[in-house]
Amino acid sequence: MKKIITLILISLVVQILSAQNTELKTKSNTPKADKLFKRMWYVEASEYYKRALSKYEDEVIVNDIDNSEYLRLLKKTGDCFFFNTDMENAHNYYSELISNYYNKVPAEYIFRYAHSLEGIGKYDEAKLWMKEFAKRTVGKDDRSMNLNQKDVSVEDVLNISPQFVLHNLSVNTENSDFGPMYYKENLVYSSAINPSNFHTRVYHWNEQPFLNMFVGKLNTIESDIKKLGEFSKSINTRYHEATLTFSPDYKRVYFTRNNFNGELKRDDKGTNHLKLYSADLIKNEKNGKEEWTNIQELPFNSDNYSVGHPALSKDGKLLYFVSDMPGSIGATDIFVVDVIQQQSNNHTNVNYSKPRNLGETVNTSGREMFPFITDKALYFSSDGHLGLGGLDIFQSKIDNAEFKQPVNLGAPLNSKLDDFSFIIKEDKNTGFVASNRELGKGDDDIYSFVRIPLDEPVCEQLVNGYVSNTKTGERISQVTLELLDASGKTLETTITDINGVYQFTKAINCNTIYKVKAVKTGYNSKEKDFKTANSSGETIVPLGLDTLNELIVEENGQLKIKIGIIYFDLNKSFIRSDAALELNKIVVLMMQYPEMVIKIESHTDSRNTDEYNLKLSDRRAKATRDYIISQDIKANRIESAIGYGETQLINKCKNDVPCTKEEHQLNRRSEFIIIKM
Template identity: 65%
Template structure:
């Protein structure tokens, strides 16, 4: 913005050089913050140096770079982002090694100011790299969890209206006073000669009072707020005590003359005045005095008083500031009681800290019982100053939130005030769609949209942890964090499952998997924090290494049961040894019930093979029973002959002995455990 912000921001930036040059007049104008006039001279000098054949000399080169910087800064501090971008672009494109990191930061801001957000993001990363991540603006403007695109996607929360009293000059700094609105304007209504503040060639600022309409969206019947407070120089931004008998306001460092420090900078100060009634019962603001923490060396301004009247918030670049300008707070003490006479009536100023303040500019605080509202170019925004909200929680301020468009724009948006109970208020902006320089807009805060449901579907799969094969028909159960059963399902043929129950995001739950022959598995899970699916994979292992699953059927896998040719008795030296493994397993799991199936190869006749395999199955059953296993735990013992060959070796097919051996097998199928 092109007005009171600039006064508070700049004394003499450390990036400027005090060397003598042919731009001495422009430098004097710049140091006095006559930026518009200074920019004309800098531009002319830059063009002259650009055309100079001698600019290849080191001295001329340095002078040209310095003039480009000053020209860009003159535009930047006057919020002429397009021209500032042009100058900074020349600097970074052709003189990068001569550019301090601060100019990368400013260049990124000008890109935001002209709507080139993607490029701004890239240059802000370059700023972070150049500052080795030591400047917190790189962190706050490149937040991990938010981008400029996220700010642009914020649902509109306000409707804005340009108020009728705006002029072609600067109108800003609204504040409620009874059923009226006080604001600052550069409209020239004095009887003196036109008073111009030269950084943007506008009349000096005074405060005016207007009556609000019924819905507080506009105002009329404009009068001067106070003859006692308004002077020949700047008065702006004020705040009232809860009973509205005391006012705090911002004024130039002025005591009969416009005072300046050694750098030619005229700082801001905070003043207070009290409402009194004279003998004719006419109310007026009197007893005007400076606040004790003002200084000739730094600025103090833009007050806001807490609703209980105990705290005074303000902006300053005083020692202890984190950035260009910070928000501070003091206690307003009763009866001027204080332990420090230096701050009579007030406590020592306290910086609000780096959760609110950044290395950039924090401006125009407005405190309610709900939140602190302020403008900043140090937090992630849409360009220049944006309005942020920091909610009050446990007497501390939460991480500031950008209030999004249309409240915020590519240029300066600031001076936000609100009646929390009515959701109405005012904000200021120098966006290009306004009537003049800074304009006042009334707004209505829209009801907060109901939060979009954040839903999570739970799905996944179950596999064998040893073989990696997916497991079908696994009983899956979903429990909430308290252990309450929510739903049951089973895995399909591919081992996949999905619950129909919809859970909330970031919700704790448990999934269990169980199947006969496998050890149970439970897995605690936290759903994701955005709508979608949480995939939960579980691995199961059989309860014993002899138990395997083939084609969805649990079997006991032992070595080959060998029989003598055409015989069915159990050989003690090999077959019995393998069958004893089954006996031991069934003793370990006393509820296990099995089926025995015996198979032959294709050699010999079908009827012969069927009879032989059946005898072998029953012989196997009898042996297991003889070892102490109850007969009712063997559900069946049956031969299948050559009817279930597992390879190509059917009748008439030539096969090796090894290939035939694959078909001569005994299988032990687990029915239950």
């Protein structure tokens, strides 16, 4: 990938160099090569280094002169190809360097040599040299730890089951095409095609035109695009613009550009860095068209380091990006800031928090780049985690707002060269990626893909629990319970048993939020959120219910209205004034709940004859009913009023059984049973 270094946030120099035709004949010409190398014009620098090497090679052999300069030239020539991602040529020079100067080369060149071996598919050799790198840098460089993870080996990455099918886009050119991003029904991408009709400006890093952003129309299955033209003339300049992301309403764009706002700015070493910019889509009052205007630098940019490759969270509240700013763990790290929107005088002001490094789970001593965030995972490219060569694409799943250990997504998504600019629609398992792999149309190509998810170990939970009265603690039977997902959709319904216990039979996902809703006549309904565990098993969700009113109780599975004792005169059935006071509580309750229907049961003790008690209790039940109706309660709301005499005693006090006055009193009762509400 010859241009990826353009946007890896290593320093950029943007100048136009006249063609150099002077032959290098002696080692005194190497300062010219060094100057080109510092400017990162690697294509031209490599030619000067190769010619200087040829001269030194003869002198080293014939005259046995000091070889320190020859060693330096080998490193520089290999670096020209390594930084330009030409791993075959990089391997050739690093191989000579390692074989001739093994004890003199720094550990960094062992690392680069191992990467060049991966880049040409020699994974077994690469693994051996990475172990050597780990020995030399133990405790000093965490790339050796990342590249030799205890639980993952190169063989494991090679054996990952393929889950991607790739298709090369029709709009790819012979130059660099990368950085795809969804924009409504279109795809915006970066390309080294200069839109000017006058002349083509060339970037001497890789001898290609400067990058600009273009837009294409997605086809119906989102597997290809039809080029529509420039994305925005106001955003594209004569220098680099690439990699962008949009706010959820598509009214704001964040994009990467050279440190250029009318003129190029450089640090004190003459280096031009990358910066992040924003622009707003505003309607032009003159022509009525929407245009990208109000181009602003983001406040955490700097003239002394690079910032780029933006990615917004789905809600637009978090902006991820890549930088080599102070506080970076490696060459380039992924950072995040909060996007803070404030309304003022019908205008939205946007502010940003201080940048936060995503930490060592994601970032390494190598390069982490091209983040893309979904609700499920962070996707990014890295050469610091264990991969197949160059930049590989990794997935770090999100759990409770934490990023999990990144996982290599394997071939064919990843190759032995550079793979990057990954975006995906998780619900469709489709997306786009860029790569400079072999057999492409040009330098970097954009590929559409279909993802076939690998079968993962099933993690399931079963939900059960019990329902009880919050005041008495008594378990409640015949409660209807619903299991709902987070959106409120009912997944299953069940009923508590005689012991108030319930169980759903539907297996649900682990580590997911659900709801249980409990409903029963006479009780306030109750909803309870819960989250299932991270591993397969069961989740217990107890619920407590309150009755609708303190007069309503449940006894033996029946809802009843509980009032004071209704007293009658001896052998009488008319309603006394003290009894009326208690019955009025029922009247008020039935007025409060106009759908309530009850039945009345009257009972006596066992003293006197069975027949007498039966008739007396029935007269009292009906007298009670008549009183309630007289207080403007409709007759059809009292289903029945029946006396049961001594047929339903609640204790031992049957005929001829000696009992106390208090024990007999327990059997003299009126019950008001709720049928419905």
